[in-house]
Amino acid sequence: MREQPPYRRFAETLRKRIDGQEWKPGERLPSRAQLADEYGVTADVVRRAQEWLISEGVLTGRAGSGTYVAERRERRRLVRSPEQEQCAPDAQWTFESRTDGMVPASPEIAARLGIEEGAYCVRTAYEYLVDDKPVQLMTSWEPYDLTVGTLVLLPELGPLAGAGVVRRMAEIGVTVTDVEEWPEPGHADAEEANLLGIQKGALVTRIQRTYYSDDGRAVETADIVVPAAKCRIAYRFPVTR
Template sequence: MPDQPPYLRIADVLRERIANQDWAPGDRLPSRAELAQQYGVGDNVIRRAQELLISVGTLEGRAGSGTYVAEPRSRLRMVRSIYREQVGGSPFQSDMAALGKRGTWESRTDAKVPAPAGIAARLGIAEGELCVRTAYEFLADGKPVQLSTSWEPYALTAGTLIVLPEGGPHAGIGVVRRMAEIGVRVSRAVEQPSPRAVTAEEAALLGVQKGTLATHIERTYYAEDGRPVETADIVVPAATCEIVYEVPVSQ
C-alpha cells in the first residue's frame, strides 16, 4: 500500500484536533507558517490540507483574515423521487416546504443553442443540432443551494406553447407535465450521481469556496418510445445539502 500523502495526514490531524475541541467553531487557526513548523511540513502541504477541509465544510477561509473552524450547519435534504414528479408541482419547493423554507428559482433560457458533443450523445441527436438550454439557480429562503443546466431538443418543442421551459402558459411546471401538454409521456428518468469539485463560476453562483465538493447529477428524461426528451447537469454542494433517493418497490 502506498504511503498516505502528507496533506491527507495533516488534514486528518486538523480534523481530529477540531473533533477534540482544541479549536471551537469560529476559532481562527494558526497561520500556515506556524502549522507547517509545528508539523514539520511545507506551507503547500498545509494549504492543500486546509483546502480539502474547506471543500467539505469543516473549515472556512476568510479573505485577508485567515482560516477558521466553520460553524456547524444543518444540511438541506434533497429528495429524488418519482412520486414527486407524479404529484406535480416543484419537487424542490416540496423539499424546502418540508424544511420550513421557501423554495424559489431563477432561470435564463437560450433557444437554438448548438448541442455540444456530450449533450448530443445524451439526447440521441447529432452534434450541433439545435437545443433549448436553460440555466437554473435554486434558492432556499433566497440563498443559492443548487444549480442546474437543462437541454431539450429544439425540434421536439419548436412551434409549441412549451418551447420555453420558464415562459408561456405552462412555465415552471417541470419537464414531465410540460411534455404531457404536447402529447409526449415521460416514462422514466435516469440519474447518475458522482462527486466533483465546483468550478470557479459555480462557486461564485453558490457562494462557496472554489474547489468545494459537490454532487454532480447527470439526469435524462425518456419518453415511452425510448426517446430522450431532456437532459440536465445538476450541481449540489455536499457541505450544505444531502441527497436522498426514494425508490418505489413493486408488490
C-alpha cells in the first residue's frame, strides 16, 4: 500500500487531538512554528496539513489571526432516489435557477448526450438552499432538438415547471426508464466555493447524472456538486419482489 505523504500523516495527528477536544471549536491552534518544533516537522508540512483540514471543514483560517478549530455544524441529509431528489427532507428547502436556451454542447457534454459537438442544448443552473443557505449546485443539459417547439422546452417555465425530467419528458411522449449516477470526491473551485459558502478547495461530492429513455437515448445529463462538510448523501431504491 502506498505510504501517506508526511502532511497527511500530520493532519491525522492534528485531527486526533481535535477529536479528543484538546482544542475545542472556535479555539486557536498554536502557531505553525510551534507545531513544527513540537513534532520535528517542517513548517511546510504543518501548512499543508492545516490546508487539508480546512478543506475538510475541520479547521478554518482567519487572515492575519491564525488557524482555528471550525465550529461543529450539523450535516444535512440529502436523499436521492429514482423517483425524486430531495434535499434535506426534514427541513424547508428551495431552489433558484437560470436557464440558457441555446448553448453549444462541449465535447464532454456532447459525448454524454450522444449528440454532435456544438449542437444546441438547453442549460439550466440550479442552486438548492435549506433555510436560505446553499447546500447543492447542479447544472443540467438537455438536447435542444428534443424539446424545441414544446411546452417543456424550459425546465422551470410553463405548465410543468419544476416537475422534473421524468414527468416533463412523459408530456412529450418520451418514456424515461433509467438514470445513471457517477459520484466521486473532489475539491471546490473558486466559483463553487463562493456559491456554496465554503473554502476554496473544500471537499465536495461530484455526481454526474444522466437520464435515458426506453430506446436508450440520453435525454438529460447533469453535474451535481454537494459540499461534504454540509451534507451527507443517502441513496434510496425500491425493492423488487
